[in-house]
Amino acid sequence: MCAALLDRGFGQRIDQVIDAAVEEQRVVGGVILIAQRGDMLYRRAFGLADREQGKPMAEDAIFRLSSVTKQIVAAAALALVEAGRIALDDPVTKFIPEFRPKLPDGEAPVITARQLLTHTAGLAYGFAQPAGNAYERACVSDGLDQPGLSMADNLARIASVPLSYRPGTRWGYSVAMDVLGEVMARAAGASLPDLIDRLIAQPLGMRDSAFGVRNERRLAIPYADGPAGPVRMGEHHLVPFGDGVISFAPGRTFDPASFPSGGTGMNGTAGDVLKILEALRQGGGPVVTPETACTMTADAIAGIETTRPGWGWGLGFAVLRDAAAALTPQAVGSWRWGGVYGHSWFVDPSADLTVVALTNTAIAGMTGAFPDAVRDAIYGV
Incomplete structure (x- = not known):
């Protein structure tokens, strides 16, 4: 009731x-x-x-939506699942074969689309960690800064950092939705901005x-x-946030070369x-x-x-x-x-x-x- x-x-x-x-x-x-x-x-x-x-x-x-982007991109991802372009248990490497982040012992475990959506993929956010963390040292963008940074470069930086835990065993808020955005683009053969416009923005x-x-x-x-x-x-x-610092570059949204961040970019x-x-x-x-x-x-x-x-x-x-x-x-x-x-x-x-x-x-x-x-x-x- x-x-x-x-x-x-x-x-x-x-x-x-x-x-x-x-x-x-x-x-x-x-x-x-x-x-x-x-x-x-x-x-x-x-x-x-x-x-x-x-x-x-x-x-x-x-407004710059930052993480309000996430539910929009998630809905588009589920629309692609319904269309048969992606399965939730598909490995990320099916679409991004070069994306193989490793555990500290060198093993490269399978990461699935479902784990990206649920933030159980072993990835992290630099801003959620103390200064000097591995994401910061690798210059990983959280999707809010570094205007002009390409998706290829940021994916390589993310993959260069050891996973925080074995995928599927823990929860950790992370850049997972940025990775998922690239999975979606490659699975559908269209850019993430075009997919969001076609699957979400126009229908609604x-x-x-x-x-x-x-x-x-x-x-x-x-x-x-x-x-x-x-x-x-x-x-x-x-901007200080918890134990870390959030790096903002408001001009990023005006640079068409900036990768379309599925986690924060809309x-x-x-x-x-x-x-x-x-x-x-x-x-x-x-x-x-x-x-x-x-x-x-x-x-x-x-x-x-x-x-x-x-x-x-x-x-x-x-x-x-x-x-x-x-x-x-x-x-x-x-x-x-x-x-x-x-x-x-x-x-x-x-x-x-x-x-x-x-x-x-x-x-x-x-x-x-x-x-x-x-x-x-x-x-x-």
Whole structure:
């Protein structure tokens, strides 16, 4: 049975959260959209798209999506599975024979498409490790920096680093979706940007979703957390995150020679993100079948723990296992993710609820006080 509609006061609570975040200069600007049972219950553009120019945020602002790219690419990968171009248990070497990363003992184990989708492939992200890690030494790009770097060069760099664990035995957030993007391109004989446009963007009317920027005038300026409040990102901007550092190069999105990162490389609007999430929540059409959508949004790594208490992983994003462990009011079976440029989203299927919150402020818009307060305001806790 579906949960009741959100109470009448939720919008006012969200407004209070937003107003406080902007007034306290924790978030520069953003867009929040909330739909329940297919109806838009809340929509607000807030703050500034360009603080220095005094340009207000607009609802159709385009953002660098960072890891919000992942669920879009994952859905396209599952569409290729349905079309018979890829099987989830196909080895990566079937499509990229030169990609053979090894374990520390020199063995080159099989890595499958399924393991790439579930982040159980033994790969990693450089930003999630302390400074001086092997990915950093090999100059592996996390898909957010190094404008002009080719896919071939980055794949070679990834493969040169020993695997963190035997594929299929652990979970580790990683560059796996970048590798999967190249698998998809080779399997289909088309570029990843063309595949996303054909399989996802066009069928769903996601007009601004692309690896390039279709209207630069609507592109929000990116900002990063700073000691005295958000600072405008420079050409190459480093942001501390956990034990590591995230390397941003905002200009990457304008360089057509940059490899299309299946994990972090797309741009789009909050409205576009809502469309793909709502499509999956309502059964996948016209992108994938209901059976595939169900598989995609279910926990696919039972018995394997992630680094986020209470959360498992589906075929493209986190799936809630234990609400108490996760310290969240969301229902078990909810799915969520975000992006380091300052984004968060979640779907609570038990309430037919979809929430998209894109901001131009890294990292505050993605994790911590602001997205947690938005979530809690929605549920009234």
